[in-house]
Amino acid sequence: MRVARGFAAALLLTALSLAACAAAHAQSAGEWTSSAQLWRDTCRYCHEGKLAPELRGAGLAAQAIAGAVRHGPGAMPSFAPSAISDRDLEQLAAWIRAQPKPVPPQTDESERMPRHETRQRIR
Numbered sequence: 001m002r003v004a005r006g007f008a009a010a011l012l013l014t015a016l017s018l019a020a021c022a023a024a025h026a027q028s029a030g031e032w033t034s035s036a037q038l039w040r041d042t043c044r045y046c047h048e049g050k051l052a053p054e055l056r057g058a059g060l061a062a063q064a065i066a067g068a069v070r071h072g073p074g075a076m077p078s079f080a081p082s083a084i085s086d087r088d089l090e091q092l093a094a095w096i097r098a099q100p101k102p103v104p105p106q107t108d109e110s111e112r113m114p115r116h117e118t119r120q121r122i123r
């Protein structure tokens with residue numbers, strides 16, 4: 001359990017430094033060209049994996065999204081207006097709200113199906 005926690009903490013630290021890079025990038029670039037790009041560069045690393053809750057298709061209010069970004073709940077880093085402007089954040093929240101719930105693991109169907117069938121036959 002302690003080892004697993006340590007591993008999760010290491011993952012989060014890696015993610016945090018990546019997020020810091022993304023924020024630095026944003027500062028030099030001024031603005032992102034799109035919400036999709038902002039998501040890809042800044043949020044996806046944590047929010048499209050096991051590190052953080054799934055936001056797409058989660059029905060979160062725009063204010064809840066903006067609040068989380070500014071204040072950084074729990075292990076999430078916060079992002080100041082210098083990193084993500086109010087306008088970008090507003091658009092990002094709307095973009096996240098418009099995303100469909102993602103379909104689970106995109107493994108290669110042709111590889112996955114036979115193994116699944118074998119398992120069922122054994123059972």
Ligand code: HEC
Pocket residue numbers: 012015016019039042043044045046047051052053055060064065066068069073074075076077079092
């Ligand atoms: C370093 C990883 C990391 C990054 C980068 C990150 N988040 Fe998070 N986020 C988290 C974690 C972890 C939580 C869960 C915090 C808790 O409740 O303990 C969270 C929670 C949230 C929540 C609240 C979810 C809920 O169900 O209430 C929202 C909204 C959110 N993040 C939005 C974003 C957005 C938008 C971005 C990009 C600008 C972003 N996050 C970037 C790690 C991250």
